[in-house]
Amino acid sequence: MTDLFSKFDPLIQQREELLATGLTDPFNLVMERVESPTVAICNGKRTILLGTYNYMGMTFDPDVIDAGKKALDDFGSGTTGSRVLNGTYGGHKAVEQALKDFYAMDHAMVFSTGYQANLGVISTIAGKDDYIVLDIDSHASIYDGCALGNAQIVPFRHNDIQALESRLRRIPEGAGKLVILEGVYSMLGDIAPLKEMVAVSKAAGAMVLVDEAHSMGFIGENGRGVAEAQGIIDDVDFIIGTFSKSVGTVGGFCVSNHPKFEILRLVCRPYVFTASLPPSVVATAATSIRKLMNSADKRAHLWENSKRLHAGLRQLGFELGTSEPQSAIIAVIMPDLEKGAQMWEALLHEGLYVNLARPPATPGNMTLLRCSLCALHSEEQVGEILGMFAAAGRATGCIS
Numbered sequence: 084m085t086d087l088f089s090k091f092d093p094l095i096q097q098r099e100e101l102l103a104t105g106l107t108d109p110f111n112l113v114m115e116r117v118e119s120p121t122v123a124i125c126n127g128k129r130t131i132l133l134g135t136y137n138y139m140g141m142t143f144d145p146d147v148i149d150a151g152k153k154a155l156d157d158f159g160s161g162t163t164g165s166r167v168l169n170g171t172y173g174g175h176k177a178v179e180q181a182l183k184d185f186y187a188m189d190h191a192m193v194f195s196t197g198y199q200a201n202l203g204v205i206s207t208i209a210g211k212d213d214y215i216v217l218d219i220d221s222h223a224s225i226y227d228g229c230a231l232g233n234a235q236i237v238p239f240r241h242n243d244i245q246a247l248e249s250r251l252r253r254i255p256e257g258a259g260k261l262v263i264l265e266g267v268y269s270m271l272g273d274i275a276p277l278k279e280m281v282a283v284s285k286a287a288g289a290m291v292l293v294d295e296a297h298s299m300g301f302i303g304e305n306g307r308g309v310a311e312a313q314g315i316i317d318d319v320d321f322i323i324g325t326f327s328k329s330v331g332t333v334g335g336f337c338v339s340n341h342p343k344f345e346i347l348r349l350v351c352r353p354y355v356f357t358a359s360l361p362p363s364v365v366a367t368a369a370t371s372i373r374k375l376m377n378s379a380d381k382r383a384h385l386w387e388n389s390k391r392l393h394a395g396l397r398q399l400g401f402e403l404g405t406s407e408p409q410s411a412i413i414a415v416i417m418p419d420l421e422k423g424a425q426m427w428e429a430l431l432h433e434g435l436y437v438n439l440a441r442p443p444a445t446p447g448n449m450t451l452l453r454c455s456l457c458a459l460h461s462e463e464q465v466g467e468i469l470g471m472f473a474a475a476g477r478a479t480g481c482i483s
């Protein structure tokens with residue numbers, strides 16, 4: 084018998100070698116108690132959360148919690164059914180209406196996760212004879228959607244407008260073309276030049292899908308994302324998003340003005356062949372989304388936090404993923420995995436949680452400490468965070 088697990092041996096060995104040095108496992112942390120969107124208890128210690136993508140801090144919003152409790156009482160703990168059978172409740176229609184209002188678009192379709200939204204929409208609209216042109220640093224769910232649909236995949240260099248244009252030019256005349264972009268790329272926290280890229284795509288006759296998972300609620304005047312901030316949201320055919328970041332719960336969605344959009348509900352397998360979100364989840368999501376429509380003050384504070392942390396980390400001597408803050412994600416570039424894991428652990432001992440990202444999930448095989456800010460981090464907390472980075476950076480030799 085061939086052990087089908089033998090392909091994982093190199094990863095198992097790398098992990099064992101790292102843990103043999105006595106380091107805490109960076110991918111096995113338990114949040115023992117979560118006190119707020121910015122503080123949890125980990126290993127019995129108060130820990131500031133700087134790696135949760137809880138950008139707008141909605142997870143403990145009293146209105147959101149009340150809506151969830153009420154739905155649990157009124158509709159039970161789950162739907163036990165697909166959206167096309169017994170799994171569409173009033174709450175699912177209400178959250179889709181909240182999304183249509185939030186984005187000012189005609190159609191909204193909710194999936195059980197953002198991963199499934201990409202998987203479903205991409206695989207359903209782009210099939211084996213179609214071409215998908217996508218940024219090489221696209222999220223795993225985008226790649227998996229392309230694979231599921233069997234489309235021809237044409238990747239181009241990250242954020243390179245000319246590379247996109249030249250790839251589009253090579254696609255056979257008359258073929259179906261979908262360009263997939265992200266508003267914010269979550270590894271380095273950089274944004275896409277959507278305005279130029281959407282123009283180039285449209286000129287080539289392609290449809291455009293933008294994943295705004297990391298910009299919803301925060302970027303753009305109404306929090307609709309980078310496409311709104313760059314003034315081209317009306318030229319985008321499909322926006323994909325998630326409830327697992329700014330909205331503060333779980334779920335995914337696609338919004339669109341395409342006149343035939345609703346047919347997806349019958350032909351999109353990751354929508355049809357899975358149970359719908361629990362009533363409590365859609366109720367919390369709808370309440371959160373409606374509150375995000377009126378959150379300009381929180382957006383402004385989050386930008387302040389992002390600028391303050393970016394400037395402070397640079398001043399301490401850390402190398403960052405972007406030369407200026409472009410989103411609520413700030414990536415600190417580590418020299419290698421070993422140093423990155425040491426720094427991650429040192430920060431945890433200081434009382435700070437960030438995400439460790441390592442190859443092959445990272446661009447250029449970098450090891451990154453990814454920091455994601457929350458609108459509810461106070462100015463004092465950002466000061467504390469910088470103090471912890473200074474202490475951990477010196478203790479591990481990452482800065483002098």
Ligand SMILES: Cc1ncc(COP(=O)(O)O)c(C=O)c1O
Nearest residue numbers: 196197198222269296325327334
């Ligand atoms: C760009 C992007 N798209 C989609 C997803 C999937 O979202 P979800 O957590 O809702 O499955 C993520 C999550 O990390 C993401 O970063």
